[in-house]
Amino acid sequence: MARAIELAQRGLYTTDPNPRVGCVLVNQGKIVGQGYHIQAGCAHAEVNALLQAREQAKGATAYVTLEPCSHVGRTPPCCQSLIRAGIARVVVAMLDPYPEVAGQGLQQLKAAGIEVTVGVLEAEARALNPGYLYRLEKGRPLVRVKLAMSLDGRTALANGESQWITGPDARLDVQKLRARSSAVVTGINTVLMDNAKLTVRPHTWSEPYPSVPNAYYQEKVESAECFVRQPLRVVLDSRLRMPVDHPMLNEIGCVTVVCSDRVSDSEQKMFSQASGAKVVSLAESEQGGIDLTALLDRLSQLGCNEVLVEAGPNLAGAFVKAGLVDELWIYCGPKLLGHEGRPLVQLDVSTLLQAPQWIVHDIKKVGYDVCIVLLSVTSTGNSTF
Secondary structure, eight states, X not given: OHHHHHHHGGXXXXXXXXXXXXXXXXXXXXXXXXXXXXXXXXXXXXXXXXXXXXXXXXXXXXXXXXXXXXXXXXXXXXXXXXXXXXXXXXXXXXXXXXXTTTTHHHHHHHHTTOEEEEOTTHHHHHTTOHHHHHHHHHSSOEEEEEEEEOTTSEEEOTTSOOTTSSOHHHHHHHHHHHHTOSEEEEEHHHHHHHOOOOOOOGGGOOOOOOOOSOHHHHHHHHHSSOSSOOOEEEEEOTTOOOOTTOGGGGSSSOEEEEEETTSOHHHHHHHHHHHOOEEEEEOBOTTSSBOHHHHHHHHHHTTOOEEEEEOOHHHHHHHHHTTOOSEEEEEEOSOOOOTTSEESSOOOOOSGGGSOOEEEEEEEEETTEEEEEEEETTOOOOOXX
């Protein structure tokens, strides 16, 4: 199972909106097949492992990080593939909360006379898919807020200059954080002030994809388009101020501009036609600005599992105040910007009892910088691996 989890991690940047899944087939104490889900729409982990094992799958034990699917989606049900291959036993790390599976896959395996074991390395398996599980179990995506600051907690000079507080290694790390996200959310001020594009730039990094010794499977790995997937970019722009010719709109990938429902339908249509971006209108919150809970509801409906917020102190602070942040990723550069610099987040805190509390989950050195990962004490989300 540990090997299956290791394989599943290879799909970190490519499987969205599907979960990351790995599978290992063992027959008479020997690994005869192994695979992982490469990309949504491609074969699932179990099928890739069966392709490698071929006739050796008969009588084997399958170790799978997530319950085999039992429904027909873009690919056939994996549990039926395991049954047809003559698998004798299936060991599953955890049940799949997806409503069309949710125990039904295991029921089909048992009905076919296959021995089933559940719960092996479950915590490690859950850590593979924190956003997928959060969305299905809690009804909204997992939300990470990424911030870059100086040693004295400033995100920019008083005049707005912020490039670059952190070094190239930290910026590369952020590229990977974007690549694993379903959507990247920002505010119109960040777009206008920083000329932000928020794309994943494949020329800046590449992940190693170790070969799996099977000609068919390896061919699929090498030919799978992209291994760098572009997340949906979401710009919160309540008054629809975004220029229709902004460079972000010319980048690869999809852009959705979210405006207030006070913006007329005709204005929204004109903007969409002129810019090529999709426009969505949502209600405003009582405090003003886009209702962030409604935003996450909409993203959840679109199948977004992990949402990354890259924004200025006002929008970042609004997410924190709304209690919608599960993880804070703070990149700290070894610089001092002074007391007039811009703050990390905009919050109204008059007593320490009002201060949002966080758990330090990880601290790592990234080049010359430090990355601190914090978990909300009130969040029921799952930590990243």
